[in-house]
Amino acid sequence: MSNPATVIAAGGVVWRESHGSRQVLLVHRPRYDDWSLPKGKLNPREHVLVAARREIEEETGQQVILGPSLGIQRYDVRKNGGTAPKLVHYWAASLAGPEQEFEPNDEVDKLEWLPVDQAQERLSYPRDVDILNCLDAVLPVESTVVVVRHAAAVKRKEWSGKDIVRPLTDDGAATAERLSEVLAALGVNRLHSSNAERCVRTVTPYAASIGRQIHLHPEISEQGYEKDPSALETVVAKAWRPGKVTLICSHRPVLPGLAKALGLPVGKYATGAFLVAHRLADGRVIHERFGAP
Structure with a gap:
């Protein structure tokens, strides 16, 4: 039996400067009851940078511009009754304009802007914290x-x-x-x-x-x-x-x-x-x- 194909996904750490400190945007997914970084799978033939921007905007409602790479997560996920490797590419993402109003949906029901140290505590997965910790090294x-x-x-x-x-x-x-x-x-x-x-x-x-x-x-x-x-x-x-x-x-x-x-x-x-x-x-x-x- 052949191994399942690798799942490719992309997303980012959305950040802003507020009152002299850096904040990042986290999403809450009701399906998993977790706090994470916005991300999602690529569409067929979609470029990874285009996918990262699209997924961020779909999950947060915010228009963004991608900046430097923050690295790649590698882990296994369930697929077709088995497991498959997953690669998630992340970039720093800044707001392209004024903050947009968020409308809760089945995939993401809450957003929260948090200072970096509080975001580190709120994130549900250590791998997301690892990505977040790369942000300071590539900004400004x-x-x-x-x-x-x-x-x-x-x-x-x-x-x-x-x-x-x-x-x-x-x-x-x-x-x-x-x-x-x-x-x-x-x-x-x-x-x-x-x-x-x-x-x-x-x-x-x-x-x-x-x-x-x-x-x-x-x-x-x-x-x-x-x-x-x-x-x-x-x-x-x-x-x-x-x-x-x-x-x-x-x-x-x-x-x-x-x-x-x-x-x-x-x-x-x-x-x-x-x-x-x-x-x-x-x-x-x-x-x-x-x-x-």
Whole structure:
């Protein structure tokens, strides 16, 4: 008999500053009569960041923006008459706007904002306390940068026009649409891109959804970078903007140099893959890499 498939879930620690101290939001689940962190299972083909935001918002009624990772829980759950491994990914989550009114439901009937020390006592599971205890190490965030390689484009050998206008494939366009949901979960509010069509179209669905302009930079196109590799410093100088979440979309040959200039790890990016980096107030930079959504 084969082993049950791993259950993947996602959630977060929703936090706020109130009267000079940090509070976190806990949920009470009547089915289990427990106090826990908001979380839930991924939908089919759902990106883990999108799932984390959706589950937090469904369980708490609060709109949030995801910040740094807080780690992964690993434990077994009952499934189909047996047990299966479960992985739960957590992120710090800040309110995206004013606190919303909560309506109790069958899944969550009560919410409570508590100071961290009281939340540690209230939580029903030690594993949730372990996640909560990671919060101080990743806050406050000073600025965030998301570096993405454009989605899949028509192959060079199949394109007779200028390379700068080579378009996305249908699959690439679908990736760009899914990426829009990911960028929304991260709260991206500044958009910078190579001026190549394949980069611009990767970012366009999200730009349209928030009504923001895409700032185009020939210096991080393949041709611009080949002509003058040092020119990308003009983009890097604008990247770490305090209080902002900045997206930079570029190309495989450019990304290693761009990452190095940003102080990020240099590595390979598949089409549509991205890296999320947070610069903390103490000067540290922490990051996560993700495949294409």
